[in-house]
Amino acid sequence: MLANRKLILAHFWLAFAVFGVALTLGAWQMFIRSPIGTWLSNPELYYRSLTAHGTVMGYVFPTLVAMAFGYAISESALEQRLVGVRWAWTGFWLIVIGSIMAVIPIALGRASVLYTFYPPLIGNVFYYLGVVLVVVGSWIWVALMSINLHVWRKAHPGAAVPLAMYANVAGSYLWAWTALGAALELLLQIIPVAAGLKATIDAGLARVFFSWTLHAIVYFWLMPTYIAYYTIVPRAIGGRVYSDSMARISFILFLVVAMPIGMHHTFGDPQVGAGFKFIHSAFTALVALPTLLTVFTICASVEIAARLRGGRGLFGWMRALPWDNPMMLALAFSFIMLGFGGAGGLINMSYQLDASIHNTQWITGHFHLIFGGAIVIMYFAIAYDLWPHLTGRELIDLRMIRTQLWLWFVGMMVTTFPWHWVGILGMPRRMAYFDFGDPAIAPQALSVTLSAIGGFILLTSGILFLVILARGMRTPQADAGPYRFALAVHQQATVPLALNTHALWVALMIALTLTNYGYPILTLALTEGTSVPAVFVGAQ
Amino acid sequence: MSARDLFTFHNRHFRSGVGITAAILIVTAIAGFIVLPFAQPWVQFANVWDAICSAAGVPQRAANVAAPEQTRRLSEVVLTSHTLSRPSQEAIGRGATLAQRCAICHGPTGISRADSPNLAGQYAAVIYKELHDFRSGARTNAVMSPFAVNLTDQEIADLSNYYAYLPRLPAYHPTPQLPKPNIVIYGAPMRGIAPCGSCHGALDNKTGSPWLEGQSEAYMKAQLQAFASGERRNDISQQMRNIARAMTPQEIEQAAAYYASQPPDVVKAVD
Known part of the structure; x- marks a missing residue:
C-alpha cells in the first residue's frame, strides 16, 4: 500500500540523478590524477570537482535515499497513509533549492573547500546556506517519521511497532542529533565568517563540531542498508528473520554508540585531550558490536532460507541459495565489502594504528569501500525491490540487474584495494597531483592506474543502474501487490516497552554526547586566543 | 505503557541499558584519564589530578622556558577585510601625489625600467604589506628602506590603493611567452x-x-x-x-x- 508513490519516486529519482553526476565527477578525478591522465595543470578544477562529488555523495544522495525509503516504510509497514504529505514535499523542495544553491558557488570555484569544510578555509556563504537547507529539509523528514509513528501508536495502543519502522525512526533520530554538530559548526562558526561578520575562526573547535557529525553520519547512511538486510533480504530470498529482538537491539546499539565516537577522526588534532581520544576510541570499538550481531543474524536468516529450499550440510546449504536473485547477490557483495571495510575501520579507530594511515589514501579507500560499496550496493537493491511497487511496472531484465551488481562489486574492489595499498605506502589524500615520474613514488603508479580503471567500471555500473530504472518506467503495467517486509521466525505479538520505543536510547545517546563531547567543546569555546584568520577561497 | 514505566529502575531494560553504558563509560574514563597517562614513563605527573587534567586537554601554561629572542624583526602586518576596502577617489589622488617620489625606480606609470617591481595594478594588500615591512625593518633594502621609514599608516594605505588602481600595462621589455615550467x-x-x-x-x-x-x-x-x-x-x-x-x-x-x-x-x- 504505497499511496504517495510520486513523492517517493521524486526523492529516488533526484537521489539517483545527482548520484550519476557525482559518480562521473569521481571517475574523472580518479583518472586525472592517475598516471594515465594528462594533468590539466589546474588543481583548482580538481578541488572544485572533489567538493561537488563529496557534497552530493555525502549530504544529498544518501539523505534522499533514506527519506524515500523512510516514506515507503512508513506507508507500507504501518499500513497507513503518510501524515503530512505537504510537509514532505516542502522538505523535498528545500533539498532541491539547497542543492542548487550549494552547487552554483562550487561550479564557479568559490567554494572549493571539500564537503568536510576544512576551516579556516572559507568559501562562498551560499554554499554553506545550501547545505543548511538540505539538512533542514531532511529534519522535516525526521519530524514526519516521528509523527507518523505517533499517529500509528495511538491507533494501535500497545501493539509491536513493525521492525522496519522501528529501525527507520531510530535512523531518523540518529540523523537529527548527529546533524546538529555540523549545523552548529556552520551557524556559529563558518557562516558568520563567510558572511563577512567575522574575519577569524576557531578551526579547532570547528573540527570538533564536525567530528560530532562526521562519524555518526556514516551510520545514518548505513541505516537503509541495515533495514534492507533485516526486512527485505529474508523475504526476497524466501526466508525469515532469525530474531526480531536481535534486530531491534542492533538498531538501538547504533543509536546509542554511533554518536559519541567521532573524535577518532581527530586523533591527529592537538586541541583534543588524549583521554577523550581514548574514550572515543573505546566506544568506536563498541560500534562493531551491532554490525557483528547483524552479520550473525542475517547469516542465520539466510541459512533458514537455504534449508527451506532443501540445503543440507554444514556449509553445503550455501549452494541451495537463490544466487540468481539480485537481492541475494547484493547481500553477498555487501557483506564481503562490509567485512573488508569493517576490518579497515578497526585499524582507523585504534589510536596507535591510525598513526600509520592517518590522512593517507587508505582513509579514502576505506570510506569508499564501506559507503560506496557495502552501503550503496544495498541502495541499488532497495531501489530494485521497490521499483515495481512505485511504478506499477515490472523490472524484467534480471540478467542486466545482476550484471550491474557484479560490475559495482568488482569495480569497488578494483578501486579501493589499490587505494588502501598506496595509503599504507604513505600516499597522502586530498592531493590533486602526483608526479609519478619521481622515483620515490613511481612504483605506486601501477596501483593508482588500477584504481582509476576501477573507477570507470563503477561509472559503467552506475550508468547501467540508471538505464535499468529508466527502462523500468516503460515496461507493461503489472500489479506488484502490497509491499511486504520479512517476518521473523518467531513473530512476536508484543515487544518489551524498551524495544518498542526510542526514548530511553535517545536519552542515552544525548547523555553520552554530553559526557564525551561536553568538556572538549566547552574548553575550546571558552579559551581565548584560539581563533585563526580565515582563508577565503577564490578571494584576493 | 508510558515513559513512567520505562524510566524507572524497576524496568530491567532501563537498569541494564543505563547500567552497562555507565559502567563502560566509567571504565574507559579511568583507563583514559588515569591508567594510560601514568603508563607513559616519559611523562611525569605531580598527582592524579594533574594526570586527569593533562588527559582532558586542559589548556596549560607552557613550562618556564623563555621564548627565543628574535634577533631580526618579523612582519607585523595585520590585514582585515576592512583595511583596504572601497578606496575613495580622494585617497587614490593622495596616493598619486605621494607616488611621485617612487617614480624614479618604479616608473612614472608604475612600470619599472630599473629591475624594480612593476607596481601598476599590483594587489593593494601586497603593496600595503611590503611598505609596512620596509617601515618596520622586517624587510630591508638600502634604496627602499629610507623611502618607507617615514610613511604614516594613512600614506601607506593611499599608496597601495593608488597603485592597485593603475591599469596593468605590458612590461617594458616583452619577450616571447614561455611555456609553463x-x-x-x-x-x-x-x-x-x-x-x-x-x-x-x-x-x-x-x-x-x-x-x-x-x-x-x-x-x-x-x-x-x-x-x-x-x-x-x-x-x-x-x-x-x-x-x-x-x-x-x-x-x-x-x-x-x-x-x-x-x-x-x-x-x-x-x-
Whole structure:
C-alpha cells in the first residue's frame, strides 16, 4: 500500500540523478590524477570537482535515499497513509533549492573547500546556506517519521511497532542529533565568517563540531542498508528473520554508540585531550558490536532460507541459495565489502594504528569501500525491490540487474584495494597531483592506474543502474501487490516497552554526547586566543 | 505503557541499558584519564589530578622556558577585510601625489625600467604589506628602506590603493611567452613545494601574494635567492623561505624566466 508513490519516486529519482553526476565527477578525478591522465595543470578544477562529488555523495544522495525509503516504510509497514504529505514535499523542495544553491558557488570555484569544510578555509556563504537547507529539509523528514509513528501508536495502543519502522525512526533520530554538530559548526562558526561578520575562526573547535557529525553520519547512511538486510533480504530470498529482538537491539546499539565516537577522526588534532581520544576510541570499538550481531543474524536468516529450499550440510546449504536473485547477490557483495571495510575501520579507530594511515589514501579507500560499496550496493537493491511497487511496472531484465551488481562489486574492489595499498605506502589524500615520474613514488603508479580503471567500471555500473530504472518506467503495467517486509521466525505479538520505543536510547545517546563531547567543546569555546584568520577561497 | 514505566529502575531494560553504558563509560574514563597517562614513563605527573587534567586537554601554561629572542624583526602586518576596502577617489589622488617620489625606480606609470617591481595594478594588500615591512625593518633594502621609514599608516594605505588602481600595462621589455615550467604548475610535491601558481596567480591567488607576470626576471631571481639564503625574512611562517630553500637553482631560473615572459594582462581579474 504505497499511496504517495510520486513523492517517493521524486526523492529516488533526484537521489539517483545527482548520484550519476557525482559518480562521473569521481571517475574523472580518479583518472586525472592517475598516471594515465594528462594533468590539466589546474588543481583548482580538481578541488572544485572533489567538493561537488563529496557534497552530493555525502549530504544529498544518501539523505534522499533514506527519506524515500523512510516514506515507503512508513506507508507500507504501518499500513497507513503518510501524515503530512505537504510537509514532505516542502522538505523535498528545500533539498532541491539547497542543492542548487550549494552547487552554483562550487561550479564557479568559490567554494572549493571539500564537503568536510576544512576551516579556516572559507568559501562562498551560499554554499554553506545550501547545505543548511538540505539538512533542514531532511529534519522535516525526521519530524514526519516521528509523527507518523505517533499517529500509528495511538491507533494501535500497545501493539509491536513493525521492525522496519522501528529501525527507520531510530535512523531518523540518529540523523537529527548527529546533524546538529555540523549545523552548529556552520551557524556559529563558518557562516558568520563567510558572511563577512567575522574575519577569524576557531578551526579547532570547528573540527570538533564536525567530528560530532562526521562519524555518526556514516551510520545514518548505513541505516537503509541495515533495514534492507533485516526486512527485505529474508523475504526476497524466501526466508525469515532469525530474531526480531536481535534486530531491534542492533538498531538501538547504533543509536546509542554511533554518536559519541567521532573524535577518532581527530586523533591527529592537538586541541583534543588524549583521554577523550581514548574514550572515543573505546566506544568506536563498541560500534562493531551491532554490525557483528547483524552479520550473525542475517547469516542465520539466510541459512533458514537455504534449508527451506532443501540445503543440507554444514556449509553445503550455501549452494541451495537463490544466487540468481539480485537481492541475494547484493547481500553477498555487501557483506564481503562490509567485512573488508569493517576490518579497515578497526585499524582507523585504534589510536596507535591510525598513526600509520592517518590522512593517507587508505582513509579514502576505506570510506569508499564501506559507503560506496557495502552501503550503496544495498541502495541499488532497495531501489530494485521497490521499483515495481512505485511504478506499477515490472523490472524484467534480471540478467542486466545482476550484471550491474557484479560490475559495482568488482569495480569497488578494483578501486579501493589499490587505494588502501598506496595509503599504507604513505600516499597522502586530498592531493590533486602526483608526479609519478619521481622515483620515490613511481612504483605506486601501477596501483593508482588500477584504481582509476576501477573507477570507470563503477561509472559503467552506475550508468547501467540508471538505464535499468529508466527502462523500468516503460515496461507493461503489472500489479506488484502490497509491499511486504520479512517476518521473523518467531513473530512476536508484543515487544518489551524498551524495544518498542526510542526514548530511553535517545536519552542515552544525548547523555553520552554530553559526557564525551561536553568538556572538549566547552574548553575550546571558552579559551581565548584560539581563533585563526580565515582563508577565503577564490578571494584576493 | 508510558515513559513512567520505562524510566524507572524497576524496568530491567532501563537498569541494564543505563547500567552497562555507565559502567563502560566509567571504565574507559579511568583507563583514559588515569591508567594510560601514568603508563607513559616519559611523562611525569605531580598527582592524579594533574594526570586527569593533562588527559582532558586542559589548556596549560607552557613550562618556564623563555621564548627565543628574535634577533631580526618579523612582519607585523595585520590585514582585515576592512583595511583596504572601497578606496575613495580622494585617497587614490593622495596616493598619486605621494607616488611621485617612487617614480624614479618604479616608473612614472608604475612600470619599472630599473629591475624594480612593476607596481601598476599590483594587489593593494601586497603593496600595503611590503611598505609596512620596509617601515618596520622586517624587510630591508638600502634604496627602499629610507623611502618607507617615514610613511604614516594613512600614506601607506593611499599608496597601495593608488597603485592597485593603475591599469596593468605590458612590461617594458616583452619577450616571447614561455611555456609553463613544472615548478609553476605542479610544484615539487616530493620536496614539499607547492606550485608557484597556486598563490601567485595562473592557478589561484592567496591574499598578500603578488601577481608576478611581467616582473623583472633579475628581481624575481634575486628575491628567491634572498629567501633561500635567509637574507630576506618577511614571509609569514617562513612559507617563501621554505619553498625557495628547496628549489634547485635551475627551478629558480625557470620560474623567474617564465613569469617575466608573461604579459600582465593575463592576470586573472579577481577583485
